[in-house]
Amino acid sequence: MEISTVEWTVTIVATCAVLLFDVIVIARDPHEPSFKECAIALSVYIGAAIAFGAWIWASHGHDMGIQFYTGWLTEYSLSIDNLFVFIIIMSALRVPRQYQQEALMVGIILALIFRGIFIALGYQLINNFSWIFYLFGAFLVYTAYGLVKSYRSHEDEHPEENRVVRFAQRHMNVGDEYHGLKLWYRKNGVRFVSPMLIVIIALGTTDLLFALDSIPAIFGITQEPYLVFTANVFALMGLRQLYFLLGGLLKKLVYLSLGLAFILAFIGVKLVLHALHENEVPFINGGEPVHVPEISALMSLGVIVITLLVTGVASLLAARKMTDEEIEERTISE
Numbered sequence: 326m327e328i329s330t331v332e333w334t335v336t337i338v339a340t341c342a343v344l345l346f347d348v349i350v351i352a353r354d355p356h357e358p359s360f361k362e363c364a365i366a367l368s369v370y371i372g373a374a375i376a377f378g379a380w381i382w383a384s385h386g387h388d389m390g391i392q393f394y395t396g397w398l399t400e401y402s403l404s405i406d407n408l409f410v411f412i413i414i415m416s417a418l419r420v421p422r423q424y425q426q427e428a429l430m431v432g433i434i435l436a437l438i439f440r441g442i443f444i445a446l447g448y449q450l451i452n453n454f455s456w457i458f459y460l461f462g463a464f465l466v467y468t469a470y471g472l473v474k475s476y477r478s479h480e481d482e483h484p485e486e487n488r489v490v491r492f493a494q495r496h497m498n499v500g501d502e503y504h505g506l507k508l509w510y511r512k513n514g515v516r517f518v519s520p521m522l523i524v525i526i527a528l529g530t531t532d533l534l535f536a537l538d539s540i541p542a543i544f545g546i547t548q549e550p551y552l553v554f555t556a557n558v559f560a561l562m563g564l565r566q567l568y569f570l571l572g573g574l575l576k577k578l579v580y581l582s583l584g585l586a587f588i589l590a591f592i593g594v595k596l597v598l599h600a601l602h603e604n605e606v607p608f609i610n611g612g613e614p615v616h617v618p619e620i621s622a623l624m625s626l627g628v629i630v631i632t633l634l635v636t637g638v639a640s641l642l643a644a645r646k647m648t649d650e651e652i653e654e655r656t657i658s659e
Contacts, residue, residue, distance in 0.1 A: 328551040336551075340558050344434060347565075351430055355505050357422040363570035370563030377555065388622055392547040393556060395626040399546060399588060400560035402633055403539050405578075406585055407436075407531070408568050414527045418520060420503065427506050428521065429565040432528035439532050440557045443540040448550045458600035461541040465593030468538050472586035489530050493523055538589070545592035545599075546625060577644035584636030588629055595620045 358366075374397055382390025411432065415425055450457045493499075500517030504510050508522045543553045601617050 363566040366566045374559035391622040396546045396556035436532040439536040462593040462596030465589045469586040469590035545596040578640045580640040
């Protein structure tokens with residue numbers, strides 16, 4: 326797939342313009358967005374992703390179009406999982422609702438930066454070390470195992486209490502007042518660090534960890550850096566509105582971690598099969614590539630769509646039989 330400099334330039338400029346527009350709008354009027362506002366914005370972002378995929382399909386072939394849609398859905402489902410952690414952070418650090426938009430916007434920008442770095446590193450690794458697919462595949466299978474283990478053990482997660490956050494809280498004079506994105510303020514002549522800085526640190530470290538799962542997963546679907554980048558961009562755009570739009574519904578997706586575990590394990594196996602097919606394997610098949618079946622982009626798309634549908638329906642049906650306390654416990658444990 327040949328991507329021209331013009332296509333890259335237009336994509337990056339458009340992404341920066343959308344982010345800048347969002348930042349300006351939020352900075353002018355910090356508030357909790359209405360249902361109508363979120364629904365309209367989310368519809369625009371999803372419609373833009375579908376239209377972009379159609380353009381990729383028409384201009385670069387149906388296989389590239391399928392790869393984009395598959396990558397976008399995978400990254401979108403992983404991003405929704407991120408929202409659970411964001412909910413925990415916002416609640417634990419008592420971020421006022423009117424300032425949560427600003428915090429989420431910073432989190433999304435940080436996520437784009439981290440994923441951009443990991444995309445560049447991942448692409449270089451793939452080009453120079455073909456065996457990296459084995460490592461990516463094994464990592465995704467291990468991550469899937471971790472999700473299942475966490476689900477079954479009901480282990481609580483407290484992302485707002487990670488080491489970086491605790492270090493910042495211990496070594497900074499953190500106040501208890503929020504002033505939007507203003508990170509320092511004075512009160513009675515004393516300079517305080519706004520708790521918003523702690524929120525940003527918590528979101529940033531969380532984004533960094535999620536990028537470690539996200540990038541190997543998308544490279545398991547496509548090795549085209551342009552598709553990897555745009556799939557991540559469209560998956561993160563609208564995440565802020567989704568946070569407010571779904572609200573309590575997110576907590577009812579009690580089986581989401583299991584669905585994501587299956588998707589990550591599936592992509593991990595796909596990566597290993599691809600590596601066996603492409604690379605020389607010492608002590609196996611005379612040191613030649615192994616003739617194993619490869620999973621097509623279309624099959625990957627079908628598996629991911631069906632998994633997300635089954636996970637969503639099963640979660641909502643199960644949540645109807647649970648108490649609010651049981652749902653809260655299950656959500657936090659994930």
